Amino acid sequence: MTTVDLVALRDHLRPVAVALRERALAVDADPGALHALLDAGVLPYRQLGGFPPGYLDDPLRVRGVPVLVRTCVERAVVAETLAWGDASVVVGAPGPSMSGVVVDDLADDEQRDRFYRHVAQPRTWTFFGLTEPDRGSDAAALETAVVARGVPTGGATADGATEGGAAADDGSPGAVLRGHKKYVGNVARASLGVVFARHRPGPLGVGVYLVDTARPGFDAAPLVTTGMRAVQLGEVRLRDVPLRPEDTLGRHLSPSRRGLLGAVRTFNRLRPVVAALAVGVTQAALDYVRAARSSFLADERLMLETFDDRLHAARALVLQAARGADADAADGTLPAAAKATALDLAEEVTRAVPALLGPGARWEHPYLDKLVRDVPGLEMMEGTRTVQRLTLAQGWLQGRARHVELV
Numbered sequence: 001m002t003t004v005d006l007v008a009l010r011d012h013l014r015p016v017a018v019a020l021r022e023r024a025l026a027v028d029a030d031p032g033a034l035h036a037l038l039d040a041g042v043l044p045y046r047q048l049g050g051f052p053p054g055y056l057d058d059p060l061r062v063r064g065v066p067v068l069v070r071t072c073v074e075r076a077v078v079a080e081t082l083a084w085g086d087a088s089v090v091v092g093a094p095g096p097s098m099s100g101v102v103v104d105d106l107a108d109d110e111q112r113d114r115f116y117r118h119v120a121q122p123r124t125w126t127f128f129g130l131t132e133p134d135r136g137s138d139a140a141a142l143e144t145a146v147v148a149r150g151v152p153t154g155g156a157t158a159d160g161a162t163e164g165g166a167a168a169d170d171g172s173p174g175a176v177l178r179g180h181k182k183y184v185g186n187v188a189r190a191s192l193g194v195v196f197a198r199h200r201p202g203p204l205g206v207g208v209y210l211v212d213t214a215r216p217g218f219d220a221a222p223l224v225t226t227g228m229r230a231v232q233l234g235e236v237r238l239r240d241v242p243l244r245p246e247d248t249l250g251r252h253l254s255p256s257r258r259g260l261l262g263a264v265r266t267f268n269r270l271r272p273v274v275a276a277l278a279v280g281v282t283q284a285a286l287d288y289v290r291a292a293r294s295s296f297l298a299d300e301r302l303m304l305e306t307f308d309d310r311l312h313a314a315r316a317l318v319l320q321a322a323r324g325a326d327a328d329a330a331d332g333t334l335p336a337a338a339k340a341t342a343l344d345l346a347e348e349v350t351r352a353v354p355a356l357l358g359p360g361a362r363w364e365h366p367y368l369d370k371l372v373r374d375v376p377g378l379e380m381m382e383g384t385r386t387v388q389r390l391t392l393a394q395g396w397l398q399g400r401a402r403h404v405e406l407v
């Protein structure tokens with residue numbers, strides 16, 4: 001349970017959100033403008049990055065109390081508050097980001113120190129390499145592989161196993177990463193990150209590897225996107241990128257705790273944060289329309305007030321899911337419910353609100369247009385609502401989260 005005063009944390013970060021809002025359109029027009037935003041010093045990205053104790057001299061202080069932003073609840077509150085200004089900058093900022101969460105879950109002490117010492121340097125981006133062009137984010141079907149150096153494509157994996165063959169240990173000396181990842185945030189400017197790759201067939205055959213992007217064969221480039229543009233989604237071709245045994249995250253854990261199965265905990269911790277971003281975007285859209293128009297017809301007022309009520313409920317569910325993930329990260333039921341609920345609302349609100357500002361609203365109100373474009377990006381991050389509903393249904397059938405209304 002967190003001891004941080006969440007209301008004070010929100011209040012503390014509100015001016016940061018305002019500063020992000022002021023610069024949101026510049027960053028949307030040119031993601032490179034993120035550098036100018038960082039130069040302006042308005043975003044305390046290192047303090048909000050979730051570093052463990054010992055890696056920052058000057059942690060965030062809220063009413064004098066240090067806040068490390070390490071729990072899912074703290075991350076969700078930070079994400080929601082700042083997303084009111086610009087959700088894409090929250091995800092596109094330098095720092096440990098999503099890989100920090102997987103490192104926290106899987107790394108041993110030496111790996112954790114290697115990661116955080118590196119990322120503590122100013123303006124250091126990280127990446128989280130899961131999604132593939134042909135396999136999406138279905139981690140069980142990954143094509144990116146750890147293979148023995150010199151083995152032709154389709155040959156033996158690093159531990160000597162061919163398709164369906166016997167398995168030994170992964171991350172063996174002489175192993176290389178080979179494959180293609182796509183839609184990976186920040187990858188073209190990252191210097192360190194994690195790659196999900198198969199080292200042998202079967203459910204225990206996916207590993208997570210800590211990789212420096214300066215290694216030979218790591219070839220990343222940005223993609224052009226219509227929304228969440230500060231994230232600078234990219235693709236990376238892994239052309240026999242050398243791996244060392246110490247790159248295998250969770251090498252000290254049993255096979256069932258590391259790799260894909262271990263990373264499920266990470267996804268459960270990240271989903272409430274994406275849901276919180278959607279809550280922040282929804283609040284931004286509702287506040288925007290009320291600021292842009294002084295009076296509403298009765299049915300319009302009713303619609304907005306209904307959205308307010310649903311937003312209140314979604315915010316409570318997201319916090320409940322974040323608390324649940326902090327208490328038991330193995331249970332993804334509430335995080336899935338939170339993400340589906342928050343995205344339903346964000347999509348409905350951002351679609352409904354422009355109509356209240358006239359036929360040319362998206363043209364005349366570019367910030368509103370940006371919110372409309374960002375929501376599909378949030379829908380895709382950490383799995384679509386379809387996938388969340390499947391997780392929620394499984395949890396429900398197994399007797400979990402019975403107190404949550406089905407979405």
Ligand SMILES: Cc1cc2nc3c(=O)[nH]c(=O)nc-3n(C[C@H](O)[C@H](O)[C@H](O)COP(=O)(O)OP(=O)(O)OC[C@H]3O[C@@H](n4cnc5c(N)ncnc54)[C@H](O)[C@@H]3O)c2cc1C
Nearest residue numbers: 128129130131136137183184185228377380382383384386
């Ligand atoms: C802003 C942004 C940032 C991202 N950052 C990263 C990152 O840093 N690293 C990374 O690896 N990836 C990242 N991604 C990619 C993202 O994680 C994936 O695109 C997302 O998880 C969806 O997975 P998918 O592409 O496999 O789509 P799928 O899950 O296959 O979904 C494709 C479509 O099929 C539908 N669908 C899926 N399953 C079912 C089913 N069982 N029944 C019916 N319909 C179904 C979905 O609803 C959807 O419409 C990012 C994406 C975005 C937009």
